């Protein structure tokens with residue numbers, strides 16, 4: 675059936691009324707984060723806590739792809755990976771770097787991300803992309819028991835080069851982008867947390883250890899870690 679342009683105008687007008695004129699009709703469920711303890715979903719979990727927003731969480735069994743509520747997780751996120759954020763209108767947003775920026779933009783007063791369109795925002799995206807492609811995915815072989823030791827050592831060596839870059843950046847600032855904690859710190863902290871789990875020797879980078887302790891002490895970070903059972907209260 676063809677869609678008549680008049681019909682379309684009408685439906686947009688209806689939608690405007692429902693959303694803006696009669697806010698009672700707005701779907702107003704709290705956002706829900708699908709997560710696995712200690713996985714990269716800890717990053718948006720931290721950001722939700724830092725944002726002070728009302729949200730729910732649901733744990734996902736990543737090997738079985740089943741949610742704690744018994745749902746086939748692939749019907750929620752066909753990629754099968756965490757994080758996934760269910761928005762208050764029911765939409766599902768995936769990909770950590772997109773999710774954390776979405777949350778940050780809901781609470782601009784918290785300054786979890788610089789203003790969209792500013793040069794500082796592009797610096798944030800630069801950092802998120804580096805963490806995602808160079809650090810986060812650089813860890814993958816270390817979590818895989820099928821990967822031979824030689825390949826694991828190559829992965830460690832590649833990560834060490836990238837930690838040199840991160841350490842250099844942190845020598846002159848408290849947080850990745852300067853004096854302000856941003857969503858990039860939530861993501862970097864999450865990935866750095868894996869070094870402990872994997873007994874990755876970090877003694878070469880004391881500035882990173884100091885940074886980890888600084889971020890770990892933040893109430894929002896503690897709240898997310900506590901909720902995921904990564905620390906004790």
Ligand SMILES: N[C@@H](CCC(=O)N[C@@H](CS)C(=O)NCC(=O)O)C(=O)O
Pocket residue numbers: 713714715736753754755756757768769770771806
């Ligand atoms: N590109 C995704 C990657 C997410 C990802 O790698 N998630 C891991 C946990 S850290 C996962 O769910 N792995 C299980 C799987 O993919 O089956 C993102 O940045 O959000």
